[in-house]
Amino acid sequence: MKRVRLTVHPGGLDLPAAFEAVTGAREPFAEVEVVNWNVGPPDAAFLLRVRGDLDRFEAALATDPAVEDRELVAIDSSEGYCFVAGVGSSDARALWEPFARGSLMTVPPAEWNGDGSYTFAVVGRDADIQAAVEAVPDVVRVEIESVGGERLAADSVVRRLTTRQREAVQRAIELGYYDSPREATATDVADALGCATSTAAAHLRKAEATLVCGLFDG
Structure with a gap:
């Protein structure tokens, strides 16, 4: 089996208008990752993670005739998840269907790039990957970014926390420990966890160190 990014x-393929609006903008207004998808005729559904101007992104979806249903769940004012369902164009299917044949599996997330390209990883037999690349329409250019590597899928830094560290951070968020101004203390977090203040503070410090360092490793 081979892993290829x-x-x-x-x-010049006819792709969804929302994709072209986001990636074709002179000043990109959103970063989009496709977290998961289900493409099977006649319908297609996608779960997107969006960072940037959420209102403008939702407006792009609203004017896309291929989008039949959508729901945006905001995390904050500039980041959220978006569920999109609709019917894709024949060009879009001709582009993506070759990467769902034989032994091939596409590994999320997949990235919408500002230049109108799309980056993702695929796993499968060497012959199936080669066949997929050869089967895309002639106007499409496929660029191999990397082959193999130690990581198969995107790693979440949150998964590096211990169960107790995750619980401490979750309680701290709920109580307002990270609000500005701060609404809770380490003692409040300790009370919620049922442990000593020094123990709760240690959990938070270690979790914060792991999360911050995880943003910059590699």
Whole structure:
């Protein structure tokens, strides 16, 4: 089996209007990752993670005739998840269907790039990957970014926390420990966890160190 990360440049294909609005903007207004998807005729559904101008992104979806249903769940004012469902164009299917044949599996997340390209990882037999690359429309350029590597899928830094550290951070968020101004103390977090203040403070310090360092490793 081979693991390949590649970037697809669609050329002049007729792709969803929302994709073209986001990636074709002179000043990109949103960063989009496709967290998961289900593409099976006639419908297609996607779970997107969006960072940037959420109102403008939702407006782009609203004017896309291929989008039949959508729901945006904001995390904060500039980040959220978006569920999108609709019917894809024949060009879009011609582009993505080759990567769902044979032994191939596409590994999320997949990235929408500002230049109109699309980057993702695929796993499968060497012959199936080669066949998929050869099967895309002639106007499409496929660029191999890397082959193999130690990591198969995107790693979440949160998973590096121990169960108790995650619980401490979750309680701290709920209580307002990270609010500005701060609404809770380490003692409040300790009371919620049922432990000593020094223990809760240690959990928070170690979790914070892991999360911050995780943002910059590699």
